[in-house]
Amino acid sequence: MILKSKQNYQKIAMSAGFYPENIVNAIDELIKEGIVESKEGEMRLTNKGRQKIGDMPFYLFSEIDLDLLKAKLELAIKNMPDAHLLEYQWWFTCDTCIRLLGVLTENILLSNPKIAFIGAPILALAFNYAFPELEIYIYDISQTILLYLEGKLSSTCKCVCIDVLNETKDEASNVKDNYFDIVFMDPPFYVEHYVAFIKLSNRMLSYGGDLYSTIFNENIKTNLRERKIIFNEFCKNFTFISMLNNEIFYNVPRFELNTYKAMGYNSEDISDWRYNSLLYMKKNSYYSNEEDINIERGIWNEYCFNKKRIFVKTSISNCINIEIGDWEIKPLYNEDCILKSVSRRYSERDKISLWTSDNEVFVVGRKGLALVNEILTELEQNNKIDLSTLEVKYGIDDCDIHKFIDKLEEITYGR
Known part of the structure; x- marks a missing residue:
């Protein structure tokens, strides 16, 4: 503990x-x-x-029905839309959520604490199941995940979609300054994400508020310079209290499982190997909004089909040119369609124009990208596709558009 x-x-x-x-x-x-x-x-x-x-109403971990909580949480996780690599979504295991629930409740001494979870939607759901009367805000990059959670949360919870790394002006207006008593954040394993998450947490926390942050273990490939940048950012506005070592574990998402299989690993060899530590800190200064908001984002459209999530580039100008037919959809690699890495630094990522939550990656021909977005929009909304209208609009013949739609349906509904 x-x-x-x-x-x-x-x-x-x-x-x-x-x-x-x-x-x-x-x-x-x-x-x-x-x-x-x-x-x-x-x-x-x-x-x-x-x-x-x-x-004072204490929030006692010992009074929680853990069997019921775990059953509800496991069911919610099972039915949740898939995590997607594009949004760096690794989620806590159910046991880790319960472990963290115990850690946080031991330190709550306020009668009605206001709590924010940044990038930790599963833990936020567990906390709401345990204490439905608490005011909780869930900040996450995925609108799809937040919409799913909204149907399971109590009325005291609010979901806010925000890209912490590239915060827009509209998103900034939904952040409450110096408001929360407790913030829990789980950033992706990259220095720029940590810096952005720390700055957002500082902005949100009231003076003397508690910050809990996952921090990568000693085996994660970060150099000394990156670690120094992260801890220097923490030290600007926070006082270190204590640390929980190497006890924060993550589920293996489908996209990572498929990547390992494509690299030749057996599924039984792949376990919940990702683990982090937890930092506990106190805020020691007030926030003053003197920083500019980051650049606008939005080069991907998102679609969701029976839990499977698909991201498609919004326009051909956002794609690296690859020599394929105008109306072709083909895997990024000739041999298969699974991306060979889950690293953000992997150079091949820039070539992707269609990317699924199974970590399947495809390139789309120069004329086909707008058509992909239009067809997937119609499929997602269960609308009938008017082939003759699309043929005229895009100048594509009957044979090509049938091949095109067949390929999209295979990508969309296949597993």
Whole structure:
């Protein structure tokens, strides 16, 4: 668990170069008065302590029906639209969500805390299932995922679609400054994402608020310079309290599973190998909005068919030119259609014009991209496709458009 013992405060103080004797002495006084007790290296409130504080509604992990919570959460995850690599979606395992629920509830001392989850929609859902009366905001890049969650959340929850890395002016207006008591963030494993998530968390948290952030483990391929940038950004506005090491685990999404299989791994060899640590910090400054909003985004259209999500480039100007027929749709690689990496730095990504949540990647001919978007829009809305109108509009013959639609249906509904 996250340690809150007197010895831990001393270790943190020494590593930071100062000695907060007032904190240590205050803990001693609380122990003498029977307000708190030391148990297994942690400080916990006693019954006397709870009575002394009064009628404050504590959020007790021990009072949660964990079997029911886990069953509801597993069902929600099973029916959720697929994660997509384009949005860097690795989601916590169900057991990790329950573990984190216990960690967060131990530190809640406010009667009605306002909590924000950034990039952690599954954990937010678990928290809402456990405490449906709490005010919770869920910030996530995927409108599809948020729409799915809205049907399962209580009325005290609000979902906000935001691309933290490329925040638009409209998205910025939906962020509450200096408002939240607790922020939990789970950034992708890239330095620019961490910096953007930290800045957003600083903006959202009230003075003295709690920030929980996943942080990559020592085996993740980040260089010393990148780690220094991230921790320097944390240190600008936050004070480190403690750390939970290597206990945050992630499910393997379909796109990653398919990539491993394409690389020759057996499915039984692929497990939930991704794991992180957790940082717990306090905000030590007020936020002032002096920074410009980042550039606009939007070069992809998204479609969803029975959980399978498909992203298509909005225009041919956003695609690297590849020599194929005007009305062709073909895999990025000649041998198969699975992208050979889940890394953001993989150079082949720039050639993709159609990308599924199974990590299938395709290129589309110069004239075909607009037609792909129009057909997928009609299919998603269950509208009848008027072939004769499309033939006239795009100047495509009857044989080619049938091949085109057959290929799209294979991509859309195949598994």
